Amino acid sequence: MSDADLNRQHDPLMSPLVWDLGHIAAFEDLWVCRETGGEVLRPELAAVYDADETPRPGRGELPYLRRGEALAYMDQVRERTVSALGGVSPFIAEMLIQHEHQHNETMLQTLQLAEPGVFCPARRAGAGAAARGSLAVDAGPAELGDHGEGFAYDNERPRHTVELDAYRIDRAPVTNGQYLEFVEDGGYRRRELWTEEGWGLREREGWERPRYWTADGGERRFDRVDELEPELPVMHVSWFEADAYARWRGARLPSEAEWERAAARAEPERGALDQLGFGPGPAGPFVGDCWEWTSTVFTGYPGFEPYPYREYSEVFFDSGYRVLRGGSWATSPRVARVTFRNWDHPQRRQIFAGFRCAEDAR
Secondary structure (H helix, E strand, C coil), X not given: CCHHHHHCCCCCCCCCHHHHXXXXXXXXXXXXXXXXXXXXXXXXXXXXCCCCCCCHHHHHHCCCCCHHHHHHHHHHHHXXXXXXXXXXXXXXXXXHHHHHHHHHHHHHHHHHHCCCCCCCCCCCCCCCCCCCCEXXXXXXXXXXXXXXXXXXXXXXXXXXXXXXXXEEEECCCCEHHHHHHHHHCCCCCCHHHCCHHHHHHHHHHCCCCCCCECCCCEEEECCEEXXXXXXXXXXXXXXXXXXXXXXXXXXXXXXXXHHHHHHHHHCCCECCCCHHHCCCCCCCCCECCCEEXXXXXXXXXXXXXXXXXXXXXXXXCCCCCEEEECCCCCCCCCCCCCCCXXXXXXXXXXXXXXXXXXXXXX
């Protein structure tokens, strides 16, 4: 990519790409120093790369490091990290790796938002057929959350039991072909299918179809517009669009507890989790291809305790964010796990997110 495209802010929703590079380095430097008692390499950059103190819309005005400086800073930080690994706890070391992977996905979201021509990857074709039908799940107790055997974020803990009624859940996320039926049936014009807030957003934003669909039956992926592939999962829809589709179908979005119980049965089957494939495979597996909206508002599990810092999860609890599950093609396999909880505002459409439907058992 050109220096100019790395340095500029492509959309107010996202950071300049080179800010993410500097932030990855600054975050790593900070935590290694906390673990080893050292001093950060560039203390003057602390405020620039503090994600909590610098909201995304204003990051383009910050004095962040440009490409050459940012890469040199990353090299310095990484060299010191390697020499200090003996003094860094396994949890923090893994957190730093997963933090970088998560920003890789965020940067891919930015590249998708950028104007055509900014980034021109060769995308692999998602050949094959989507899974069909639904999975019946009996009523009973469901164990949710991290088992405590490996790395997990604080919001994945503690493991606990919930009681679920019997339900059915789709074997695959909703496909482009299925969602097209909703669009062609006037789904974006039927007020009765939408929540009040969702309908207001649809009208203000002029939503007529998923974010990157074109009016003539195409879909933009980075710099190219290709014919819509009906077997791939629909993506770049908001929670409100997912909820409206589910109502249209006479179904609903699953809770995250329902999603996790069903996904645990399907392990270890996974979809596309190759960031360099630049696209999903046919709709099917619970983990991979696309993130999936659930009906659940993001909050802590019973007995939640923040660790190692409350700003990762706790500050977002009970603020209207909706939980997403599963991981997308842009998610690193190291991050993707059945218990992982992603979250975002229900109006967001830049995420590589789709959904599957559920129904109460009849």
